[in-house]
Amino acid sequence: MAVAxxxxxxxxxxxxNTYITRDCSRSGRFTSMFFLELDPNGRSICWVRAGHEPALFFESANQTFSLLSGTGLVLGVDQEHQxxxxxRTEISTGDIILIGTDGIWESRNSTDEMFGHVHLEEVIRNSASETAETIRDNIINSVISxxxxxxxEDDITLVVVKIS
Known part of the structure; x- marks a missing residue:
């Protein structure tokens, strides 16, 4: 299957989804996915969610967050699902996109408090002038701390994209 x-x-x-459903339907296995296509020349993004958490979008100009949501069933459950x-057609230099797993915001401390989206957004906002790699490291280190x-208790998978 060639992506092009x-x-x-x-x-x-x-x-x-067709391939995964054929391969996994009898096992009961499935997977989530967040697929993001970035057009740096057109300054736009296109995405599809397949049962995965929405990505987090940080708009650097006004320091606000929004979710890159949408509908979509996990892959491997329904071969006919479309x-x-x-x-989003307006992305700017300095904007940040974070795709991650719930092991980030559902991490708990000794008082059973979750790290949550508020802490995550705070780390991103405080690191917004840094590189994507530094933002990623700051998030992981903040969760560990x-x-x-x-x-x-759960996997932590994280992709940080910073628009340049």
């Missing part, structure tokens, strides 16, 4: 033959993220996810593109000496 699919003209949109939704078309690609429809094809991926995924839909969502898009927040957990204190407690073991990590």
């Amino acid at each position: 033959t699919y003209h949109s993220p939704a078309m690609l996810l429809n094809a991926i 995924y839909e593109n969502s898009s 927040f957990r204190e000496d407690l073991p990590q």
Whole structure:
């Protein structure tokens, strides 16, 4: 399956879903996915959610956060499900996109408090002038510090994109 033959993220996810459903339908397995296509020349993004948490979008100009949401079933459950593109046509230098797993914001400390989206947004806002790599490291280090000496209970997967 060549990615170039699919003209949109939704078309690609429809094809991926067909293959995964065929391979996994008897096992009961499935997977979530957040697919993001960035057009740096057109200064736009297009995405598709397949049961994954929405991505977090930080608009640097006004220091606000929004979710890159949309609908979409997890991959591998329904071969006939049709995924839909969502898009944003105004992205600017300094904007930040974070795609992550719930192991970030659901990390707990010794008083059973969750790290949460508020802490996550605070780290991003305080690190916004840094590189994507530094923002990622600051998030991971903040989660580790927040957990204190407690073991990590869930996976932490994180992609940070900073528009330049």
